[in-house]
Amino acid sequence: MSDFTRQEMMAIATGREIRDGELAIFGVGLSMLAGYFAQENHAPNLRTMTEGGVYGATPVGGLPWGIECNRISSNATCFSSAVDALGFLVASGRCDVGVIGAAQVDKFGNVNTTGIWDGEIGPTFRPPKTRLPGAGGANDIACGAKRFIIMVTHEPKRFAEKVTYISSPGYLEGGDARARHGFVGSGPSAIITTLGILRPEAGTNEFILDGWFPFSCIDEIKANTGWALKVSPTAQVIPEPTAAELANLRKVDQTGALRKQ
Amino acid sequence: MSQSKLISLAEAARRYSWDGMQYASGAALPVGSDAIIFGRELLRQGRRDLHAVFHCNSQQLNLLAAAGVVSKAECGFSALEVFGFANGLRRAVESGQLALEDYSNLAMPLRLLGGALNWPFVPATVNIGSDIQDRSAFAPDEYPAKAKIPAVTDPFTGRQIGAFSVLQPDVAAIHVTLADVSGNSILLGTEWSRVELSRAAKKVVIIADAIVDQGCIRQYPNLVRIPDIIVEAVVHWPFAAWPQSSPGMYDADEDHMKFMNKALATEQGTADYIRDFVTPYQDVDSYLDMIGRDKLAKLSDSSTSFLLDPYRQWILETTP
Numbered sequence: 001m002s003d004f005t006r007q008e009m010m011a012i013a014t015g016r017e018i019r020d021g022e023l024a025i026f027g028v029g030l031s032m033l034a035g036y037f038a039q040e041n042h043a044p045n046l047r048t049m050t051e052g053g054v055y056g057a058t059p060v061g062g063l064p065w066g067i068e069c070n071r072i073s074s075n076a077t078c079f080s081s082a083v084d085a086l087g088f089l090v091a092s093g094r095c096d097v098g099v100i101g102a103a104q105v106d107k108f109g110n111v112n113t114t115g116i117w118d119g120e121i122g123p124t125f126r127p128p129k130t131r132l133p134g135a136g137g138a139n140d141i142a143c144g145a146k147r148f149i150i151m152v153t154h155e156p157k158r159f160a161e162k163v164t165y166i167s168s169p170g171y172l173e174g175g176d177a178r179a180r181h182g183f184v185g186s187g188p189s190a191i192i193t194t195l196g197i198l199r200p201e202a203g204t205n206e207f208i209l210d211g212w213f214p215f216s217c218i219d220e221i222k223a224n225t226g227w228a229l230k231v232s233p234t235a236q237v238i239p240e241p242t243a244a245e246l247a248n249l250r251k252v253d254q255t256g257a258l259r260k261q
Numbered sequence: 262m263s264q265s266k267l268i269s270l271a272e273a274a275r276r277y278s279w280d281g282m283q284y285a286s287g288a289a290l291p292v293g294s295d296a297i298i299f300g301r302e303l304l305r306q307g308r309r310d311l312h313a314v315f316h317c318n319s320q321q322l323n324l325l326a327a328a329g330v331v332s333k334a335e336c337g338f339s340a341l342e343v344f345g346f347a348n349g350l351r352r353a354v355e356s357g358q359l360a361l362e363d364y365s366n367l368a369m370p371l372r373l374l375g376g377a378l379n380w381p382f383v384p385a386t387v388n389i390g391s392d393i394q395d396r397s398a399f400a401p402d403e404y405p406a407k408a409k410i411p412a413v414t415d416p417f418t419g420r421q422i423g424a425f426s427v428l429q430p431d432v433a434a435i436h437v438t439l440a441d442v443s444g445n446s447i448l449l450g451t452e453w454s455r456v457e458l459s460r461a462a463k464k465v466v467i468i469a470d471a472i473v474d475q476g477c478i479r480q481y482p483n484l485v486r487i488p489d490i491i492v493e494a495v496v497h498w499p500f501a502a503w504p505q506s507s508p509g510m511y512d513a514d515e516d517h518m519k520f521m522n523k524a525l526a527t528e529q530g531t532a533d534y535i536r537d538f539v540t541p542y543q544d545v546d547s548y549l550d551m552i553g554r555d556k557l558a559k560l561s562d563s564s565t566s567f568l569l570d571p572y573r574q575w576i577l578e579t580t581p
Binding site for chain 2: 069080086130144181
């Protein structure tokens with residue numbers, strides 16, 4: 001087994017979900033590396049954009065500090081705007097796939113990136129104990145992209161039965177709850193973690209274990225999930241990164257953001 | 262040649278800011294172009310009780326919130342991207358000193374677009390069905406919130422959607438790369454929502470990294486995204502977005518981004534930061550000295566510098 005980090009495995013597994021030719025939008029940070037890895041590795045005709053309105057660019061000099069950072073602005077083919085990227089191309093229903101991060105995710109794929117409260121918020125809204133970044137463009141991607149992938153470190157505190165605050169909607173209360181709001185996007189297709197991959201169960205849309213990374217196992221994943229995680233009958237070990245995949249990821253991740261554990 | 266609207270930074274802040282105003286900036290993301298120098302000036306002039314409308318938080322809102330001069334804010338994103346949480350804003354929110362109303366990164370420019378068009382509301386197909394719709398920091402006792410993103414019926418399909426309120430901020434300070442003296446502005450890098458903001462705000466103050474001869478504007482009129490006819494005043498201030506970046510001009514000052522955010526995490530650190538980086542300079546020269554001339558040279562050596570090439574011949578070396 002070659003030498004790679006859990007974060008690199010997560011980024012490569014996320015990249016494998018993205019297909020050549022798709023219109024794809026990436027958020028800031030690790031999800032951006034996963035997306036550009038896909039383009040470098042197996043999806044050369046991927047049509048990429050950041051929600052900032054930077055199209056057709058690849059990072060130069062390492063992980064960009066932001067979706068509008070100069071590191072992603074030195075080889076763009078179009079500088080556009082938020083209404084163009086998140087509106088005309090995502091809220092419209094044209095975008096095939098988005099990748100978002102999460103501070104907390106629940107069994108129906110709802111994402112909290114707004115705050116951590118001590119217990120429930122209660123009927124009166126009150127400031128969180130720890131304020132987080134807010135929804136950013138993730139809410140818009142979760143509502144509008146045809147499908148989206150959630151990338152998140154697998155820890156019990158992050159995997160909750162029910163998130164305290166829904167910043168970006170997954171399947172809400174499960175089943176066909178999304179239909180109530182008429183979202184053009186069909187919801188999260190996978191939660192890719194540092195330990196494995198969860199996918200929605202047909203019908204209930206509850207996330208169940210679909211596979212584990214070679215360095216992990218079902219028991220470790222269950223122990224790190226805050227709900228009684230079901231295991232798909234077809235769950236299996238996910239192949240480790242090939243040498244080519246690792247080389248392509250590291251070409252994109254020049255500053256080694258994914259190698260810091 | 263149209264009339265010059267060039268005025269000093271101090272004069273612009275004196276004329277176009279007041280306590281309790283709805284102040285908009287930050288229309289170019291947390292690491293990129295923002296009129297941060299205008300926020301420093303608001304602090305120098307003692308402005309307080311601001312209602313901040315920032316599409317995204319930037320180091321400007323982080324600083325103003327840390328200094329305790331913002332009572333209300335509306336944002337789509339409230340951190341500093343890969344630089345982490347915005348410690349000053351975070352401290353003000355967690356302590357209850359500042360009410361932060363959450364939207365998303367599409368909701369904010371749509372609300373500005375609605376304000377620009379003077380629409381009564383904007384149909385919302387995002388932010389609905391989540392706690393962004395149901396929870397309001399401005400009306401904390403309402404659950405679900407009634408006046409934030411109320412449900413409306415699409416008259417054509419009968420489907421339930423949401424309604425966004427529109428934004429028409431009192432004043433917007435908008436950072437641009439290049440402007441002529443009357444305010445025609447060229448923005449290198451993503452526009453983000455500066456175009457919508459410039460049309461939504463009641464008054465627009467342009468903060469330009471460089472002033473160009475109007476010949477530049479007449480050569481590239483299709484690249485002018487903010488025209489002089491909606492601009493009140495122009496301020497020329499190099500490195501106006503520091504420590505953030507301005508594509509074509511300078512990179513983000515990574516060390517200062519981290520240093521500043523660390524300082525804003527505490528009240529004492531904020532006071533020290535204001536003492537050392539808000540109050541000391543008297544003019545552009547002493548501001549640039551404060552950053553350090555070696556640092557400026559390093560930041561200017563950007564992989565994006567070539568973006569400025571077509572415009573360089575028009576940049577005026579001395580401000581007219």
